Amino acid sequence: MVAPRILSGIKPTGRPHLGNYFGMMRPGIEWQDRGEAFYFIADYHALTTVHDPVAMREHTRSVALDFLACGLDPQKAVLFRQSDVPEVTELAWLLTCLTPMPMLENCHAYKDHVAKGKVPSHGLFAYPVLMAADILLYNSNIVPVGRDQKQHVEVTRDLAEKANRIFGPVFTVPEASIVSEVATVIGLDGQKMSKSYNNTIALFEEEKVLRKKVMSITTDSAPMEAPKDPTTSSIVALFRLCAEPAAVATMEDQFRAGGLGYGEFKKRLFEALWERFATFRTRRAELAADPAYLDNVLAEGAARARAVALPTMDRVRKAMGLR
16 A cells, blocks of 8 residues: 655744644654655745745744754655745646636635735735645645645645646645644633734743743633633643643642632643653754754755656646646
8 A cells, every 4th residue: 555645834934833833743743654744844835924034044944943853754754945846836826827716715814814904915815826736746645734724725626626627637636634633722812822923832942931921821810719710721721732631630620629820820831841842952952053964854855855846747737738
């Protein structure tokens, strides 16, 4: 049986945070033992919001370092910069020519942007087409995504099936694999953790910064002696991600019993987070001390990715009459 090809990407719009780790990075690291995994750092996608070239380069390297520190094995998985395989932009244009405007107008990111009174760029509007190109260029079978990203895979499937009807069997039609083990990671303010909300906890915060952020988590005004609901607490939600089940159960019981203030629970959360990523912090420091290693990983990853992308583009160009 042929191993499935798995594809996922992460945008370098800032330092990876807990939401990135539990939502994409950890599942991706697990997937590398279950098939042929391709993971790209989506710098083309990040251009919709990042317009500082220095920041773009720094964020890209930071994402790669964090991914490797957390356990990605470049011998098992292909890790590369999206822009190191420029064929993806050519394929995005070819797919754009098959994409109905209403399909893009119905996509969540565009609708949310407009609903907030913002003026979207063409890049944001056409974002799902570039994402489809990312997936189809590498003949991907499986795309691990959160439920809020499933629509992008559905767009990809629609475009692949349309192209196959018109031009013959040029694309592999992918399947979405919903990453459902971990619920939405909650940020410092109780909303979904997101750089756009400025409510994130980076994976490798300095100790003082991490402590300060944890102690700033928004809570209600319940007095120390009052019982508290653990099911609505950001503290408990984050603690659940990084602590042992017995410790989580104890915290939940103490919430319900009352008698302890939020400050005590925040201290426990800080300690659990600091300990949870201790080994990864050590590994990241070792990797950061050897820039040439990271350069080689990304270069080799790009070469392996292009080795798949070039035959795909040759097949697509011929099918569409461009050769």
